[in-house]
Amino acid sequence: MKPYIHKVQYYETDKMQITHHSNYVRFMEEARVDFMEQTGWGYDKMEMEGIISPVIGITCDYKKTTTFPDEIEIEVSVLEISAVRLKLGYRMTVAGQVVCTASSSHCFLNKNGRPVNLKKTCPDFYTMLEKSM
Secondary structure, eight states, X not given: OOOEEEEOOGGGBOTTSSBOTTHHHHHHHHHHHHHHHHHXXXXXXXXXXXXXXXXXXXXXXXXSOOOTTOEEEEEEXXXXXXXXXXXXXXXXXXXXXXXXXXXXXXXXXXXXXXXXXXXXXXXXXXXXXXXXX
């Protein structure tokens, strides 16, 4: 998978001209959507299959500040996968230096909010995620 690139926008910085910490969660979502599209299972395809995947947990470890107009390269990886849960890892770098490491946890639900066994419902998608580990 190719990394996702996010260029820090001026409005994403605070009074000290440092990227506000809350934006990293947005960057993770941008990278996650791109990662899923690269797998061939974008969120639109998942939702057409009747599956939603809400975020149930986030961790962020900030290592170094970023500023406008840094380009943050974000690598997404599968850390854990089960029939009903997924944990993704994020490694964010600027010019080769790690600026943030993070993870997001997700579950798989049908449109009624009931857990979905991804292994049974979408075995090809599950296998692809499992092989990505």
